[in-house]
Amino acid sequence: MSGPDHDEDYGRLIVQGADRPGIVATVSGVLTEQGANIVSLDQSSSDPSGGRFFQRTVFHLADLPTRAAGLNAALEARLGEQLGLEFRLVEARRRKRVAILVSRADHCLLDLLWRQRRDEVHMTVPMVVSNHPDLGDDVRGFDIPFFHVPVAKEDKSAAEKEQLNLLKGNVDLVVLARYMQILSGDFLAEVGAPVINIHHSFLPAFIGAGPYQRAKERGVKLVGATAHYVTEDLDEGPIIEQDVIRVSHRDSVADLQRKGADVERLVLSRAVAWHCDDRVVRDGATTVVF
Structure with a gap:
């Protein structure tokens, strides 16, 4: 870029x-x-x-x-x-500082880090934060700090407080690269930067756990992904980008997951690149993308 x-x-x-x-x-x-x-x-x-x-x-x-x-x-x-x-x-010379939150799935995270290394997305990544330690070595291989912040099932407030200490004032954008935790309204209000999420579906469809198993059971002919800004209303934030890929009855659940991961990578990288180049204008529940 x-x-x-x-x-x-x-x-x-x-x-x-x-x-x-x-x-x-x-x-x-x-x-x-x-x-x-x-x-x-x-x-x-x-x-x-x-x-x-x-x-x-x-x-x-x-x-x-x-x-x-x-x-x-x-x-x-x-x-x-x-x-x-x-x-x-x-x-335009000022690169957006983009923090990435991730859980265990690595495909969106590593794709963004690879694109940032190749200067395909005009950004810097000052940190990656995860609720699991699994991807620490991969991230440090890009010379990027990795922070493991465990999230307790009973009370997420302590984890969110620690995340806010890392993020507030230090980043221009937060990207959820398959971060499998719901962010609270208080977190979104305090973080001081927009948050972009990649959803493993062409919204609104198959919302929730096991989307590819449910898609297989329904015999879908397309699988897709949606990148959107995060709001307090789960998966209802303004949509930035969407895409789909054709599948058939011959595809297994693993095939659907692999093809879906390909779409997720592309959709998220486009959304982040467009945001970093100031091509996305939010207007209420929708966006204008130049």
Whole structure:
């Protein structure tokens, strides 16, 4: 994922809010006045009359690290105060700090670490946290710190407190790479970063334990996976990416698990890469992905 749009003088501007005439012109005007050159611009509106507006702009501005504060102030005056829009200004060179939570299944975890090593996902991984010690050696082989935080069945609060001590203020994103624990509402409120989960199903279907056995029993012809942001409502968070693969009656449960794992890896890596490149805009229960 390295390239010119991740270099020092490239920025991303994410805008969202109530649609109205003149937003694109205002964004372009502010960037032009500041000396920026727009490299790409993607926009979407849910309805041109009273709908929601979304825009992702990539631009080049010489000496952006030193000029970002002034640009942000100009955007706040024109977009925030005059038009009532929300916006985020991001320096593209800054990699997202992504913590990964995992249990025993290693396929999604190792895929993300491999992609990060190859610079296919623009991120750093400051830590991997697990409720089991099994994957410690694999993670340390990538020169990444591994923390084993056991979770008691009767009371998860102690484990969540320890996890929060590791995560709060240290990461920009938390990824659940088949972390088989439900996070509490208090944890989600305190962690201070979005959380992305990979669900072993094309939601909403076969929710819960043993999805591939239940899929085999139902004779499904497709298995899939869903990457979504985590909310307090289990598996109901805004969906980022989904995909499926064809299967048949000839496939065993093990075949379904293997094919499903392939889809999980792809779906999760896309979702994380898109989030790290600021391509995903949350809007209530849904997302816009540029």
